[in-house]
Each structure stands twice: as structure tokens, then as C-alpha cells.
Amino acid sequence: MLNDLIIGMAGSGGDGIVSAGESLINASAKEGYFAILTKSFGSQIRGGESSCRLRVSTLPVLNPGGTLDVAVVLNWEDFLRFGGELPVGPETIVIYEAKTKVAPDAVPLKVKPATILCVPLEEMAIKAAGTELAKNNVVLGLLAGWFGLAQKAIIEGIHKKFAKKGADVLAGNDRAFAAGLEYAAQNPFAQDKRLSPPAPGKHASKVLTDGNEMIGAGAIFAGCKFFGGYPITPASEIMQYLQKELYKYGGSVLQAEDEIAGVAAAVGASFAGKKAMTATSGPGLSLKTEVLGLSSLAELPLVCVNVQRGGPSTGMPTKPEQADLFAAAFSSHGDTVRPILAPIGVADCFEVTVEAFNIAEQYQTPVIVLSDQEIAQRKEIVDPVDTSKLKLVDRLRPNAQELENYTRFKLNDTGISPLSHPGMKGGAYLAAGIEHNEKGSPTASGEMHARMNDKRLNKLNPLKKRQDLFIIEGDADATIGLIAWGSIAGVALEAVRIARAAGIKIKVLVPKLVYPVAEDIYRDFFASLQHCIVVEQSHQGQLHKIIRMWVDTPKNFTAFAKSGANPITPEEVVQKIRALATA
Amino acid sequence: MSDDATCSCPTPDTYAAKDFRSTLKPIWCPGCGDFGVVSAVYRALANIGRPPHEIAFISGIGCSSRIPGYTTAYGFNTVHGRALPIAQGIKMASPDLLVLAAGGDGDGFSIGGGHVPHAIRRNLDITYLVMDNQIYGLTKGQLSPTSARGTKTPSSLYGSIEDPVNPLLYVLAYGAGFVAQGIPGDMDGLAKLIEEAIRYPGFAFVNIQSPCITFGDPENQVKAQKAKMKKLTDLGHDSTNRLRAMDLASAYGTELYTGVFYRNPNPPETYDARIKQMQHDLAPQAKPLDQLLTLAT
Numbered sequence: 001m002l003n004d005l006i007i008g009m010a011g012s013g014g015d016g017i018v019s020a021g022e023s024l025i026n027a028s029a030k031e032g033y034f035a036i037l038t039k040s041f042g043s044q045i046r047g048g049e050s051s052c053r054l055r056v057s058t059l060p061v062l063n064p065g066g067t068l069d070v071a072v073v074l075n076w077e078d079f080l081r082f083g084g085e086l087p088v089g090p091e092t093i094v095i096y097e098a099k100t101k102v103a104p105d106a107v108p109l110k111v112k113p114a115t116i117l118c119v120p121l122e123e124m125a126i127k128a129a130g131t132e133l134a135k136n137n138v139v140l141g142l143l144a145g146w147f148g149l150a151q152k153a154i155i156e157g158i159h160k161k162f163a164k165k166g167a168d169v170l171a172g173n174d175r176a177f178a179a180g181l182e183y184a185a186q187n188p189f190a191q192d193k194r195l196s197p198p199a200p201g202k203h204a205s206k207v208l209t210d211g212n213e214m215i216g217a218g219a220i221f222a223g224c225k226f227f228g229g230y231p232i233t234p235a236s237e238i239m240q241y242l243q244k245e246l247y248k249y250g251g252s253v254l255q256a257e258d259e260i261a262g263v264a265a266a267v268g269a270s271f272a273g274k275k276a277m278t279a280t281s282g283p284g285l286s287l288k289t290e291v292l293g294l295s296s297l298a299e300l301p302l303v304c305v306n307v308q309r310g311g312p313s314t315g316m317p318t319k320p321e322q323a324d325l326f327a328a329a330f331s332s333h334g335d336t337v338r339p340i341l342a343p344i345g346v347a348d349c350f351e352v353t354v355e356a357f358n359i360a361e362q363y364q365t366p367v368i369v370l371s372d373q374e375i376a377q378r379k380e381i382v383d384p385v386d387t388s389k390l391k392l393v394d395r396l397r398p399n400a401q402e403l404e405n406y407t408r409f410k411l412n413d414t415g416i417s418p419l420s421h422p423g424m425k426g427g428a429y430l431a432a433g434i435e436h437n438e439k440g441s442p443t444a445s446g447e448m449h450a451r452m453n454d455k456r457l458n459k460l461n462p463l464k465k466r467q468d469l470f471i472i473e474g475d476a477d478a479t480i481g482l483i484a485w486g487s488i489a490g491v492a493l494e495a496v497r498i499a500r501a502a503g504i505k506i507k508v509l510v511p512k513l514v515y516p517v518a519e520d521i522y523r524d525f526f527a528s529l530q531h532c533i534v535v536e537q538s539h540q541g542q543l544h545k546i547i548r549m550w551v552d553t554p555k556n557f558t559a560f561a562k563s564g565a566n567p568i569t570p571e572e573v574v575q576k577i578r579a580l581a582t583a
Numbered sequence: 584m585s586d587d588a589t590c591s592c593p594t595p596d597t598y599a600a601k602d603f604r605s606t607l608k609p610i611w612c613p614g615c616g617d618f619g620v621v622s623a624v625y626r627a628l629a630n631i632g633r634p635p636h637e638i639a640f641i642s643g644i645g646c647s648s649r650i651p652g653y654t655t656a657y658g659f660n661t662v663h664g665r666a667l668p669i670a671q672g673i674k675m676a677s678p679d680l681l682v683l684a685a686g687g688d689g690d691g692f693s694i695g696g697g698h699v700p701h702a703i704r705r706n707l708d709i710t711y712l713v714m715d716n717q718i719y720g721l722t723k724g725q726l727s728p729t730s731a732r733g734t735k736t737p738s739s740l741y742g743s744i745e746d747p748v749n750p751l752l753y754v755l756a757y758g759a760g761f762v763a764q765g766i767p768g769d770m771d772g773l774a775k776l777i778e779e780a781i782r783y784p785g786f787a788f789v790n791i792q793s794p795c796i797t798f799g800d801p802e803n804q805v806k807a808q809k810a811k812m813k814k815l816t817d818l819g820h821d822s823t824n825r826l827r828a829m830d831l832a833s834a835y836g837t838e839l840y841t842g843v844f845y846r847n848p849n850p851p852e853t854y855d856a857r858i859k860q861m862q863h864d865l866a867p868q869a870k871p872l873d874q875l876l877t878l879a880t
């Protein structure tokens with residue numbers, strides 16, 4: 001029996017491969033497994049090649065994993081187009097369509113897999129259902145049969161999906177699924193490859209969701225009352241979710257005429273006293289930069305989600321990358337520090353978003369949430385969010401006494417001065433992008449500018465002491481360390497667990513607060529280290545460089561960095577660790 | 584509004600123009616048309632009678648965009664060209680506020696020009712005042728989007744070789760429900776236009792030909808404008824006739840018409856009203872906040 005199974009499938013647009021993946025993850029959620037489903041498409045708007053990879057486990061899944069345990073190939077051309085996204089190894093079980101007319105000993109793979117199964121998928125579908133369209137259900141039957149995957153829940157899913165299409169279609173698809181099951185039963189593996197049953201628990205409470213939806217829900221929980229944005233891949237689903245939901249909670253959503261108007265309207269809503277958010281991806285972040293600067297100078301809370309994709313410019317909109325960190329940290333003119341938070345998976349998108357609102361409100365600052373395409377769009381089965389441990393922060397508002405002689409930008413010890421909003425009697429002031437004195441009146445005084453810069457930058461210092469925004473795992477006195485952030489953190493965490501299980505002493509640091517750099521926390525982490533690798537999905541290794549701007553690093557401080565859309569797998573990271581451990 | 588100190592109810596208090604004047608001293612050059620504009624705004628707001636703290640006055644960047652600071656309203660002097668989207672965000676978040684947006688011709692029709700059609704088609708209840716001086720004054724006299732062809736400036740030494748935007752025609756063409764033009768030389772008329780614009784339930788636009796005394800045409804200053812102006816009411820213009828309004832607006836740059844070009848006699852429902860309706864209709868579907876995401880069955 002297995003505890004963890006990675007299945008990759010590829011075919012043409014009409015083959016129903018992605019739909020089969022969705023059926024599997026839905027069924028897995030109902031039966032109480034954890035799973036991640038990553039879909040990948042060619043650049044065509046419709047049609048073309050499509051693929052998905054599903055990692056199912058009895059334990060929470062940290063990343064989509066590396067080498068496939070099972071590869072399902074509907075045609076070889078499409079499968080091979082996904083290259084490193086669907087890696088086949090010697091242990092992979094390859095199931096492919098007999099119609100491709102490739103002999104099992106001639107499959108076009110660089111590595112010869114141990115098990116190759118040529119199955120007449122289309123023929124079986126036509127025989128069972130009278131149409132080749134049912135072949136994805138033959139595939140589901142095969143997978144359910146060979147790997148013990150959620151049989152009952154899959155059948156329920158098929159029934160639900162085809163209920164409206166009439167009894168004939170439903171019966172045909174039922175027969176197609178049964179044909180797959182039957183084929184698997186008649187051609188058993190020598191060894192049992194079935195997945196263990198899920199851990200007992202309250203399965204019905206599991207949630208199947210993605211990062212964009214979690215961010216939207218987190219925003220509503222945090223008390224967001226306004227969203228302004230513009231459609232952009234891979235962030236649009238945040239706006240779509242909020243458009244559907246936010247009105248129910250007394251908020252509103254503006255699909256603006258452009259990225260600038262989206263963030264501008266959100267700053268306006270914040271000025272009006274409401275919690276506000278915008279969301280975008282790389283090109284949109286570039287466009288929003290000036291207004292983010294306004295939010296910094298006018299000290300108006302704002303959450304800006306940037307779902308990273310391959311860049312620069314249009315780059316690769318449907319692929320993940322972690323290369324917007326420099327832009328998020330530095331793309332404002334003037335002396336500006338804006339906090340950047342990064343979720344590490346679908347599961348923590350909710351609480352990271354809540355935290356982003358809390359920091360924005362507490363410190364009256366824009367906060368950037370750096371998600372990425374991987375987290376944003378993969379489907380993941382997660383435990384429900386335990387909202388009882390989340391607290392909500394609202395901005396400091398002036399009290400009656402402070403409103404008697406209201407001083408919007410009062411200089412004080414914390415740098416956080418009470419913020420009024422239109423409608424509040426006595427609180428009227430001039431908010432501005434222009435430098436101002438304590439009252440808000442425009443100034444060109446160098447002395448006042450320096451004092452206001454002090455206020456705006458120093459007020460964020462307490463953030464750098466927030467241990468709770470960092471995950472540290474492993475051996476405290478290890479000489480080898482890893483650092484990773486965002487969606488790659490799950491890869492690093494798994495690599496460290498594998499290495500430690502193999503007896504290597506190692507520890508890992510995952511910053512959810514990526515910027516400003518928390519010098520003390522890194523310094524403590526570095527104290528025992530001789531080697532440290534920053535694992536990142538960017539060509540330059542941007543976090544690796546940013547850390548070096550602020551902290552003295554260990555002697556051997558390197559980046560294991562790859563451009564976006566080149567998967568980083570736990571196996572590769574473990575290899576790097578082994579190399580250091582045996583050096 | 585129920586969740587904070589804001590009050591949407593019309594107040595019985597009465598206000599004088601001076602109640603809207605702040606203590607901040609304008610940076611405008613002596614003789615600038617904008618002095619007349621801000622005075623007209625004070626008078627209009629006094630007549631409207633909303634307390635200053637229930638007014639949000641948003642501007643972009645430019646000489647004229649300094650105007651919110653000279654009022655006692657909540658002001659927001661934002662970034663270049665973005666007054667309208669920011670004002671819309673404010674109105675959406677807090678629909679009971681009186682929201683004014685203002686800026687110059689460069690702010691509204693050059694860098695921010697892309698926002699104007701969308702503000703109009705959405706039709707939030709916002710009043711937009713453009714102080715149109717056909718020049719970039721703050722940056723010392725360059726060509727603006729409303730400068731006449733042939734205008735010589737430091738950035739058009741040989742005379743402008745492009746045609747100007749016609750702000751009135753532009754706004755009328757996109758379907759604004761209230762379009763007017765005034766001049767600071769006619770203070771009574773301007774104050775009344777601004778008041779009417781604010782009272783119009785929807786997006787309202789007032790183009791104010793507010794001359795620049797430093798870089799503008801010396802022949803076209805406040806007094807000269809007053810002599811040139813032709814009141815639309817004197818011409819017997821029917822302000823419910825949109826096509827006739829567009830015809831008159833076409834004379835922008837040659838004739839100085841003042842008054843209301845167009846007022847939609849049947850103002851459609853505003854965007855902010857639709858939002859309130861959606862919030863009301865959808866509120867019963869709200870889930871407990873700890874159950875926002877559950878597994879669909």
C-alpha cells in the first residue's frame with residue numbers, strides 16, 4: 001500500500017484529461033484524502049494540449065511533487081510537450097493509448113520505465129458508451145482499479161456530472177468506468193499499488209479550493225469592503241470570486257478600466273475609511289506602482305495581491321515564477337518600505353491575506369501579497385481554516401479628544417497617528433501625495449521631509465520581530481540550512497524532512513514576511529550554519545540577493561535558482577543537500 | 584450609514600461660504616482664474632448645505648489640483664490623472680458622501696483622459712470640475728491637450744502642430760448626464776452651475792475656462808473672458824436637447840458659451856444606487872464568516 005501517489009496525464013484539448021483530474025480530486029476530497037491538482041495548458045485559448053498532475057496523499061501535501069508514479073498518455077506528442085512538468089522515471093508506471101500505435105518497447109521516453117501498459121482506451125470507450133468522449137471515464141476506471149482511488153466517490157461524481165444529460169449518456173459513462181475497472185482487475189500488478197485508506201477524521205469538513213479563492217475568502221473574513229481590479233492571468237479569479245461574494249457582506253467590486261484605476265479606486269475606498277484591496281499580476285504591478293507610492297505617503301492602508309507569473313512584460317502568463325520580488329520591494333520612487341507577505345500554499349492563503357489586512361491597517365501602509373500562478377490556480381484539498389485563532393486589526397481612529405484639534409500625521413513614538421475618514425466630524429484633513437507637515441499641509445521643508453520619512457519607515461520596525469511570520473524547522477544546531485519562500489517553500493520543507501529522515505542534520509527557514517528583511521531572525525538562523533542555500537524560482541535568485549543587502553550571511557551562501565516554469569522538485573533539493581552533507 | 588460617524592441625512596444647519604474656506608493660503612499666482620473657481624465652490628457648497636466633513640474633494644496634480652486643500656472638506660490631492668478613479672472608489676465605499684473631483688485640462692484630458700469615459704458610463708453621483716486653462720502652468724507653460732493649434736510654448740517652439748481635445752464634446756459624446764461650462768469672471772453664474780452640477784443625480788461635468796495669468800494668452804484673461812462670454816440661456820438653448828448641445832459644444836475654442844449645455848431630463852439610476860440595491864438583495868446570502876469556504880456537495 002502507498003501513502004502518496006503522483007499521477008500525470010496529458011492529451012489534446014478534447015480528451016477530457018483535465019476533467020478526469022478534477023473528478024479524481026473531487027472524489028479524493030470526499031473520501032478524506034489530501035491532494036494537489038495542477039493543470040497545465042498550451043498557450044491556446046481553447047483546444048491544444050492540456051495536462052494535469054494530481055498528487056494524492058493520506059497526509060497534507062506540501063507541493064505537487066517531482067517524478068510521476070503514474071503517467072497517463074493519450075497521445076505522445078502532447079505528453080512530451082509538457083517536458084519537465086510531467087517527468088517520467090524508472091519507477092513510473094506508464095499507461096498509454098493503444099491507438100498511438102507505438103510499441104511498448106519503442107515509447108519515446110528518455111528513461112525506460114519499468115512498467116509500460118498499452119491500453120485500447122478509445123476502443124473500450126466506444127464499445128462501452130458508443131462514443132470516444134467517454135475515454136476519460138475509462139481512464140478513471142483504470143486508476144480506481146489499479147490504485148484503489150476513491151471508487152465510490154468517482155461514481156457519484158460521474159452521476160452528478162451526467163445527470164442532466166439523460167439516462168443514456170449516464171449509463172454509457174457508467175459502463176466506460178466499469179470497463180476500466182474490469183480491465184484493471186484482469187491485469188493486476190505484481191505488487192499492490194493501492195493507496196492506503198485516508199486517515200480517519202471529519203472528512204466531510206475538508207475543503208477543495210485554490211489560492212485565488214482562498215485569498216478572496218480571506219479578504220472577506222478580514223473585513224474587506226472594496227475591491228478594485230482589472231482582469232489579468234493568473235489573478236482574475238480573485239476579482240471574480242469577490243464580485244460574486246463581496247456584495248453579500250456589504251462591500252462592492254469595481255472592474256476598472258485599467259490596472260491603475262483599480263488600485264486608485266481601492267486607495268480611494270481606504271481614504272473613505274474602508275478596508276480595500278486590489279489584485280494583479282506582474283504587468284499590473286508595474287502599472288500600479290505610482291499609486292502604491294501614494295498609499296505609502298498618504299499612509300492609507302491597502303492590500304495589493306500580486307500573483308506572480310513568468311516575466312518580464314507579458315512573459316509566460318500561465319506559468320509560475322518568483323521573479324517579482326525585486327519589483328514588489330523596490331518599484332517605488334522615493335524612500336519607501338512596503339511589507340511583502342507570501343503564502344506557501346493554498347492552505348495558508350487565507351490567513352496570509354488576513355495578516356496582510358492586519359498589517360496594512362495597523363501600520364497604515366500598502367502591503368503586497370506575493371502569490372504565484374502555482375498556488376493561485378492549482379486545486380488543493382485542505383483542512384478548513386481554523387478562524388478561531390485569527391484576530392482582526394482595524395486602523396487607529398481618532399478619539400473625541402484627538403478630533404478637537406485633529407493632527408492627521410502627528411509625529412509620535414510609534415509613527416502611527418490616528419486616521420480619520422470623510423464623515424467623521426472634526427477629522428477633515430488634506431490627504432496628499434505631496435509631502436506634508438503634521439497637519440497635512442503641503443511642505444517643501446527638508447527637515448519635515450526627513451522627519452516624515454523617519455515616521456513612515458520606522459513605524460514598520462516592530463514587524464521585523466514577528467517570529468510568527470517565519471517557519472523554522474529542523475535541527476537548531478545544523479551546519480546546513482535552506483531558505484525558501486512562496487510556493488517553493490513546500491518543496492524545501494519536504495526536502496528537509498526527507499534529508500533528516502536519512503540522518504542528515506539540517507534546518508530550513510521560510511519567511512512569510514519576505515520584506516522588510518527581518519535581520520535578527522536571519523542572523524539567529526545563520527548562527528550555526530556553514531552552508532545555506534536559498535531555493536527560488538527566479539533566474540537571479542532575488543531573495544538570495546535581498547537578504548545579502550541587510551544581513552551578514554554564512555560563508556557559503558548560495559542560490560539554487562531556476563527560471564519560472566522549470567519545476568523544482570524535492571528530489572533535486574535533496575541531492576543538493578546530500579552533496580553538502582558528504583562534502 | 585450605520586457603521587461609523589458618517590451621516591447622510593440632510594442637515595438643517597445652514598452654512599456660509601466662509602465655512603468652506605480653509606486657513607491654507609493658495610499658492611496660485613495673483614490674478615489666477617482658480618481664485619474665482621474656489622470662491623464659486625464655497626458659495627455652491629454653502630447653498631447645498633452639507634457639512635464640510637460629509638464632503639470628499641479629490642484632485643489630481645497641477646495648479647488647480649491644489650483646490651481641495653483650500654476648503655474645509657476632506658481633501659485628497661492625489662497623483663496625476665487619477666482623481667476620477669479615486670473619487671469613484673470613495674463614492675462606492677461611502678455612497679452617502681458628497682464627492683467632488685477636480686483638476687486641470689492636462690490631468691483630466693491628457694494623463695487621466697482614459698478614465699473620463701468610464702466615469703461617465705458608470706454614472707456614479709460625482710461632480711467633476713475641470714479648470715481648463717489650455718496650458719501646463721505648474722511645470723511652467725508647456726502645451727496642454729486643450730491648447731489651440733499653433734500655440735507656441737516652451738515645448739512647442741514652432742507652434743503646436745496638433746489639434747486640441749474638445750472637452751465638452753468629448754464628455755457629451757460619452758453620454759454624461761450633466762455638462763456645463765463657466766468662467767470665474769462670472770462668479771454668480773459659475774457658483775450656480777457648480778451647485779446645479781452637484782444637485783444633478785449622477786456624473787456631472789463642469790468645464791471651467793480658468794485662465795492662467797502667467798503662461799496663458801494675455802488677451803484671454805478673466806475680464807476679457809467676461810466680455811466674450813455668451814450665456815446659453817440668452818441664446819434660448821434647450822438644455823434637454825443633447826444634439827443641439829453637441830452642436831454648440833463644437834464651437835469650443837472659438838465661442839465662449841457659458842451655462843448648461845445638457846442636462847438629462849430623466850436621470851438614470853446611478854451606479855452607487857445599484858450597488859446599494861445589490862448589497863441589500865444579496866445580504867441574505869451571507870454565510871457565517873468562519874464558513875466562507877466549504878466543500879461543495
